[in-house]
Amino acid sequence: MKIFSAEQIRAWDAFTIKEEPITGIDLMERAAGACSDWIRKNIATSRKIMVLCGPGNNGGDGLAIARLLHKAKFKVSVYLVESTNSSEAFGVNLRRLKTLKVDVVTLHVAADFPTVSKNTVLIDALFGTGVNRPLKNLAAQLIHFINKQNATVISIDMPSGLPADNCVDDGAIVKATHTLSFETYKLTFLLPQNAVYTGSIHLLSIGLSKKYYENTSAAFIKTDEQLVSRIYKPRNQFAHKYTFGHALLYAGSKNMMGAAVLCSKACIRSGAGLVTIHVEPDCEAIIHISLPEAITSSEKDASKTWIKKSAIAIGPGLEKSDGNTQLLNKLLGEWQGPLVVDATALSLLNPLLTKLPLRKTTDLIITPHTGEFEQLFGKTVSDLERLQLAIQKAHSLGCYIILKGHYTFIACPEEPHNFNTTGNAGMATAGTGDTLTGIICGLLSQGYAARDAAILGVYLHGLAGDIAADKISQEALIASDLIDNIGAAFLEISKKKHQ
Known part of the structure; x- marks a missing residue:
């Protein structure tokens, strides 16, 4: 609309x-x-x-x-x-x-x-x-x-x-x-x-x-069922797991492995063919127990880890360390595929912002909430000023900025910019941002363009939250409930496409 x-x-x-x-x-x-x-x-x-x-x-x-x-x-x-x-x-x-x-x-x-x-x-x-x-x-x-x-x-x-x-x-x-x-x-x-x-x-x-x-x-569009139906791509029945890409997630640390689990589950549920989670060696068992469908890696040579990967996400549950700052710097400078930057990685991004417009493609997505956005780009005095600043930065940096909120706003390098229509107040709880990062990375790994992955990912995330809230209430909703209802959200989108 x-x-x-x-x-x-x-x-x-x-x-x-x-x-x-x-x-x-x-x-x-x-x-x-x-x-x-x-x-x-x-x-x-x-x-x-x-x-x-x-x-x-x-x-x-x-x-x-x-x-x-x-x-x-x-x-x-x-x-x-x-x-x-x-x-x-x-x-x-x-x-x-x-x-x-x-x-x-x-x-x-x-x-x-x-x-x-x-x-x-x-x-x-x-x-x-x-x-x-x-x-x-x-x-x-x-x-x-x-x-x-x-x-x-x-x-x-x-x-x-x-x-x-x-x-x-x-x-x-x-x-x-x-x-x-x-x-x-x-x-x-x-x-x-x-x-x-x-x-x-x-x-x-x-x-x-x-x-x-x-x-x-x-200049602005409100995401609706018609737009999502145009973006959504039904599966080819002759496809195999490599058709849907291999996502790599840099997520989790000793005290925050839950974020890695949530992000990984959401990535797999969003349709990625394979998902690898890069974690410290002593954290790998948590992934294997929680998510047997996933692969783990503790390879220290990032370039080797990137081989045959379709999309990368970095940030959920990571430690704020020099090593991870160096990793993000290397990703921004050398990885030319789709990239999602969230959570801890956003707090490491500020001194590296000059790297963004040097990337050859505009398939970088960052996913800040209001506080993270202002830490990156400065304080704003109103919602409109924040949107205008997001638009300016998306254009100058050549990236997509998902400004999370009730009507999550997607600022794009070029018009139009999108307001999302799904989601509810029950999603204002720990871990829902990690699930969004996983969903978007999963869509990117399947070949969705960055704009489409951002729009569909945010819509799908919110729709899963709405379905979950209808079942158990907004008050009782937790991030895992979103993941459990991604399938129902896909079914609803698929039905609308074929009506």
Whole structure:
């Protein structure tokens, strides 16, 4: 799913109006119809509806929704923010509403704000994607009033005061219970700082032009089933284990062999034909007992270990040592195949960053969480600034940066960049990052391109977590549960591909 900017969304509306053709007011009616249909399905007619409208097109949406809900037997009242400059569509819908027996009140000062009972539903139709600066005066006062109420709040298109392409720390912004938006996500919906404002997001189709969508490029994409189905490659039934590559993992140490076990199991479960784990000699038995399908190596000559390997991952459970720093330096300088750098190896990477753009290929993937990212590239003041820095570094260093989080972000050397859609809070537990590294390395070893391995790997990892959480709860979920459900995740992806 493409994620368009506010400017692109306005152009999409305009293109649809011209191409279909349809009048702007009729397109607004279509949007209002989609919103009122959702409200009728999810809100009881016994509940009181208060629609709060600004003077622009978002307010016009609200007026049309009020009219449709009134006709659907809801008890509706409408409150308008006083303005001397309203949009044409607002005026049309206000005139239409006034032909019905609906209470319409203009708010001049804060003393005019209505009394809100706990059974009331507030529909926020104050301001949409056109907001690009903090709201002030009466509008800001009204938003603070909304946020103090013990009521369900439904924002139309956007929570009022929230910019479509940015994140904010404070100010006058509606804290919605539900946001009813149209066609595709806005960037702002995917930034963690904004989650407090958006509530549950529901995308409604209003028939915007498919031609515009298909022919317009976007800087960001939200990974969905369609994209994953295109990436996923079913197995050739005449294949053998060498068809699916040989992954090499530098993982584990005396006190952290669990990370090596998790990473290795995930790598095998992701489909790698063979997996070798390089560990110290006295740690090999742990691998043999835990994972009889794996191979171990304690070869000290790295170049020999790399022979006939398809992809390498380094980091999970490693000690922070001079020897491992030298190993990472050698990998970055001499190994020209696919490489995943995670965990301890990320803490060793900073002085070696100049090596990255010298690599002949862009099949290097690094997988930091927020803390590791900032240790590598510096502090950031907002989620958006962190994304922008990740994009800049992915481009300048020629690598893929998987910035782990709720909507894990994949910054690529070239656009588009991806937000992942799978996963849950139960995955915020030790070892899940090690499983992700194993999955991605396993996909790389099978011949997936770095971009595809990153996108599919993160999606598969999150989907396995979702399947596990459905079975045992988010609270009880541990990293091993992800590995146990990788197969179920593959089955779900495979079924979608063949539908």
